[in-house]
Amino acid sequence: YEFMCVPLVHPLFKREFVSGSAKKRTGPFTRPDIVLCSSDWNTLIIGKLSPHIKVDSKNPSLKKNSEETLKQELALASHLGLVGVTFKLTKGIKENANLSRIICDKVSSMCSLQVWIQVPMENPIKQAYSYREEDCGKVESPWEWWNAFRIVCDYNRKLGVALIVSHDLPDQEEIDRWLGEPVKCLIFPTTLFITNKKGYPVLSKAHQALVKKFAMLEVQFVLTGQNRYQSITYYHNYLEYLWKDCESDGAVERYARGYEDYLQCPLQPLMDNLESQTYEVFEKDPVKYSQYQTAIYQAISAVKSKLEDKSRKIVIMVVGAGRGPLVRASLNAAKKANQSIKVYAVEKNPNAVLTLQALEKDLWEDKVTVVSCDMREWNSPENADIVVSELLGSFGDNELSPECLDGIQRFVKPDGICIPTSYTSYIAPVQSSKLYNEVRQCRDKDKHTLAHFETSYVVHLQNKYDIAKPQPLFTFKHPNNATDNSRYDTKVFKVRQNSVLHGFSGYFDTVLFNNITLSIKPSTHSPGMFSWFPIFFPIREPIQLKAGDQIVVHFWRQCNSKNVWYEWCISEPFPGPIHNPGGRSYTI
Structure with missing residues (x-):
């Protein structure tokens, strides 16, 4: 003992x-x-x-x-x-x-x-x-x-x-x-x-x-x-x-050990260049890249079936190429499909470009062209049959995937394919006094006192009770015909028993192509995948709930020329204040 x-x-x-x-x-x-x-x-x-x-x-x-x-x-x-x-x-x-x-x-x-x-x-x-x-x-x-x-x-x-x-x-x-x-x-x-x-x-x-x-x-x-x-x-x-x-x-348990209920600020790869260690961790995911490779193979097969000139190379743009895992997946898929391809690997992080250039010189040769540039500012010499990206965050669109892909969309052929083709975010009300206390402990002298309750966190959720099942919130499709990426939706959840609302857990799933999917939503979680933890949106004050109550929550995705941010508030069972108005506490 x-x-x-x-x-x-x-x-x-x-x-x-x-x-x-x-x-x-x-x-x-x-x-x-x-x-x-x-x-x-x-x-x-x-x-x-x-x-x-x-x-x-x-x-x-x-x-x-x-x-x-x-x-x-x-x-x-x-x-x-x-x-x-x-x-x-x-x-x-x-x-x-x-x-x-x-x-x-x-x-x-x-x-x-x-x-x-x-x-x-x-x-x-x-x-x-x-x-x-x-x-x-x-x-x-x-x-x-x-x-x-x-x-x-x-x-x-x-x-x-x-x-x-x-x-x-x-x-x-x-x-x-x-x-x-x-x-x-x-x-x-x-x-x-x-x-x-x-x-x-x-x-x-x-x-x-x-x-x-x-x-x-x-x-x-x-x-x-x-x-x-x-x-x-x-x-x-x-x-x-x-x-x-x-x-x-x-694999998931080994990767997540020590991070249970530990609050992390979401990555901002558009603003910050990721470190080598971060790339290395994500590249070890045993599920994500095999699913991507299958999706790319199916996309190549779909384009190949429509080709009039069978000798023409299929053009694939890998945007946000990192250190090249999706380039490798594209080359492997093309080999399996017995199709010659031309790959543009576009990456804005100059340190990751070093790795891509070394691989281009030693391994990929003329099959791959490395482009050191922000994808939104790049002028492509030709249009793409397939655009492949991995710009998704724990909430789907929270790492600005819609905005980034909108910038490259002008170089996609009219019948071109985007991988992923769509992604949807989900939210669910959650009770967790551990997370509430963790947020309460956060202090930052440069921000106002409520800032930490108006910020979203990536967290490996363990010590929590799901008050109701997740519901879909925002969906984005690519190629994107809409010019406005702002969103607003209201969700209603039924309370099954007396409990305490401390915030909302967020998840996403994505359709890469056809029936090839990735998901971190608990009921459909891709087995063995660890690249994303859920996201958590706290609320300022815990709300005491009774069995039979309705939780009515309002979520906004707001955009201006420089930033994107989320705002959220509750109107039932008790009206509460808007969290993060105007992006005062957190923007992307």
Whole structure:
């Protein structure tokens, strides 16, 4: 076992701070700190607060005593340098207002102490009624207790959930809602375990599925209750086996490790020249370029079938060629189609052009012409049969693919093909106190205070709950007949259960050619592809949602001669302010 949850003071040792003979009692109130060295206190112990503390009692004497006891134990935890303390939440905020105030005072101070709030997964009243014949009716979900408590504590990031796993698991939707919360550990009572044929403790299939869901959040496991087997190590060995079984080690997992829920500003390759390392990472994607090659092969075959002069070379323009992966894909596709081609590799980054020129000289020779120029300013000597680009961002159009391709469109033949031929962005409402707190921590003295809530972020979403399924937002097609790339749309989402809206996750999918697609939308995600993480649009203030509510969100893609930017706002269930008006916080 890696750590223990230990009572800071003996659970039966009540102290008197108000009056009476017990107040004069001498001697220490708990064990001294020298029973462990400092490094052990720092890493191996989570302190349990005394269960008899009732700071919200109607009895003034008990209330006062409990307040002093709680302060004494929190001060001791800070003195010992514990990582955190834990206590059990058994009721809603009405019965815990004073407790939340004291905890809020503590976590708002400079101390680094975390507070793990033990919350049962299922309301104990509901569990009790499972043994009775009559129905218990509607009872409050323990998630409501936690939600109200952390709102009162202003979403403090030092608060975490220690989720007590129940015998009867709640609905799947209710379990998924916990995935959007800062769950630090799952608490397994030993009574949950059943004995297998060999006489060892195991969990039911439903509980195993629960462990798999939470494994991606890197939660800890805590075992509580009476040991019912020969050795307590049996539980440990089984839980460790379960944990290792949950670990996935695919290309996406290896690439994304360490970036879970980490906010990154989207790349701006039109404004900034990408570094060699960035090119190298994207070139390792095992899926993207094979799909591109298939699409180019099909496009070459389509053009070839219409050629009157069979000896004519097909002209392919690779715009935004980078270090040449799409040039290679084009040459491979042409070889497979047994068709001679002429490739123009257009790239504005002079450092990447060095690589292209070296490849042109040593490998590609007269098949490829390297052009060091911004594609929008280039005057092509001839028109293209096929234009190939990889200018897509996590939201499809957020790296200015429409604007860049509009600049080259005049050199596409009337029946020419663009790869990709179209792409669509998607948005979905999301609950994630982790992301909300991450955005809240951002500071930039050169920008106004709301700037970070009006910026989109690329993020590998893990610690989140999807309030509703993604819906399509903006679509762009190429060749593009429209001259205006600004867009506006309204989306309506139905809320399935009480939850908290912290922002919107964004995805995209693209049709490269015919039926060849790439997607980062969860339901159609291209297996093994890691070139794009989703995008996240935060909102300034979390919105409390009730089951049956409608979320109505408005999204704009605004353009002027120099910049493109997004604006967004909510009109239901409560009207909210426009985020990023006029591109004041973020432009592309």
